Amino acid sequence: MKTKLCLLYGGKSAEHQVSLQTAKAVIGALDLNKFDIYPIYITTEGSWVEGEKLTAPVDQVSELQFEGDGQSSTVAPSLISKTYDVIFPLLHGPNGEDGTVQGLLEVMNLPYVGNGVLASAAGMDKVIMKNVFAQANLPQVRYSWLTRKTWLEDKEAAYEKVEKELGYPCFVKPANLGSSVGISKCTNRKELDAAYEEAFQFDRKIIVEEGIVAKEIEVGLLGNDRPECSVIGEIIPKKDFYDYKAKYEDNSTALIIPAEISEDTQMEMKAMAVTAFQALDCSGLVRADFFLKENGELLINEINTMPGFTPFSMFPLLWKHTGVEYSLLIEKLIDLAKERYEEKQQLKYTF
Ligand SMILES: Nc1ncnc2c1ncn2[C@@H]1O[C@H](COP(=O)(O)OP(=O)(O)O)[C@@H](O)[C@H]1O
Ligand SMILES: [Mg+2]
Numbered sequence: 382m383k384t385k386l387c388l389l390y391g392g393k394s395a396e397h398q399v400s401l402q403t404a405k406a407v408i409g410a411l412d413l414n415k416f417d418i419y420p421i422y423i424t425t426e427g428s429w430v431e432g433e434k435l436t437a438p439v440d441q442v443s444e445l446q447f448e449g450d451g452q453s454s455t456v457a458p459s460l461i462s463k464t465y466d467v468i469f470p471l472l473h474g475p476n477g478e479d480g481t482v483q484g485l486l487e488v489m490n491l492p493y494v495g496n497g498v499l500a501s502a503a504g505m506d507k508v509i510m511k512n513v514f515a516q517a518n519l520p521q522v523r524y525s526w527l528t529r530k531t532w533l534e535d536k537e538a539a540y541e542k543v544e545k546e547l548g549y550p551c552f553v554k555p556a557n558l559g560s561s562v563g564i565s566k567c568t569n570r571k572e573l574d575a576a577y578e579e580a581f582q583f584d585r586k587i588i589v590e591e592g593i594v595a596k597e598i599e600v601g602l603l604g605n606d607r608p609e610c611s612v613i614g615e616i617i618p619k620k621d622f623y624d625y626k627a628k629y630e631d632n633s634t635a636l637i638i639p640a641e642i643s644e645d646t647q648m649e650m651k652a653m654a655v656t657a658f659q660a661l662d663c664s665g666l667v668r669a670d671f672f673l674k675e676n677g678e679l680l681i682n683e684i685n686t687m688p689g690f691t692p693f694s695m696f697p698l699l700w701k702h703t704g705v706e707y708s709l710l711i712e713k714l715i716d717l718a719k720e721r722y723e724e725k726q727q728l729k730y731t732f
């Protein structure tokens with residue numbers, strides 16, 4: 382029996398193009414003797430458009446971009462009548478990685494790859510995520526947060542609080558975005574003011590963090606209740622920090638796999654990553670990102686519930702170095718999705 386796999390990609394998101402690249406790569410890696418692949422393309426306006434069942438890999442991402450009708454989705458309700466075995470949302474950022482699409486799939490009782498509603502939503506909000514990590518006693522940079530309203534009421538007080546509690550340099554970030562969008566590093570009051578202006582364009586809530594000097598190291602996790610860890614990799618941004626351009630547009634970032642760090646640090650980091658995964662009730666996959674300070678201190682920065690997933694992204698590369706090739710990684714994720722779904726079907730809904 383072949384698995385009927387539906388790929389959900391594109392999306393009303395800054396990472397639309399990245400998602401298309403991922404979809405093309407995933408299709409190319411799947412064994413068509415094992416899977417029937419059904420594409421659903423989400424346009425940049427948010428229309429969901431179904432494509433024909435794929436019978437071969439695609440050469441160009443444009444083959445995966447179907448014409449939308451400019452309306453919001455009519456496909457979503459029709460998903461219910463479809464008998465897909467698994468849905469794989471290849472979406473990043475808001476409207477994809479934040480629990481909204483996951484909620485739709487839950488309501489439809491469809492098995493899907495990756496994190497559920499709670500982990501996706503909590504992982505997308507940097508404030509909630511850090512609060513959960515703090516509760517799990519995971520070491521982090523010092524941080525504080527505020528809403529646009531509080532800031533507008535008294536900007537002076539907002540800046541004084543940050544200067545007193547965190548000092549310079551500090552990082553200002555919208556609470557609910559990824560890909561470094563809207564993030565600024567500030568070294569004085571003038572920059573802080575500009576950074577708030579900028580970040581509040583993207584969210585009504587922002588987080589401010591103490592800025593530190595540290596290595597950036599990352600680990601991949603795979604599993605449901607008891608995730609396994611990949612080898613650890615290091616990111617070396619050649620710019621001031623790892624911004625959107627460095628991530629997607631130029632090759633100014635070097636990935637070092639495995640990272641050259643001590644055995645003890647590796648063990649400590651993996652244990653912390655598993656704690657973070659379980660604290661947020663994650664499932665399927667996560668990339669956990671850490672800072673390693675010169676003095677050996679390890680701090681968790683964030684987890685990503687749908688990390689970059691092209692064959693050249695950190696998460697698949699980490700697993701490749703661990704002995705799990707891209708196509709096997711995809712199959713493992715599909716199995717994990719089925720496993721979680723079946724476990725959920727055992728639950729009682731009446732008593
Ligand atoms: N507190 C901090 N101290 C030093 N560098 C930071 C800090 N926070 C973020 N950075 C830099 O900015 C980049 C993006 O920040 P991050 O919190 O990972 O946002 P995103 O969710 O957009 O990836 C990091 O990879 C790192 O290079
Ligand atoms: Mg990051």
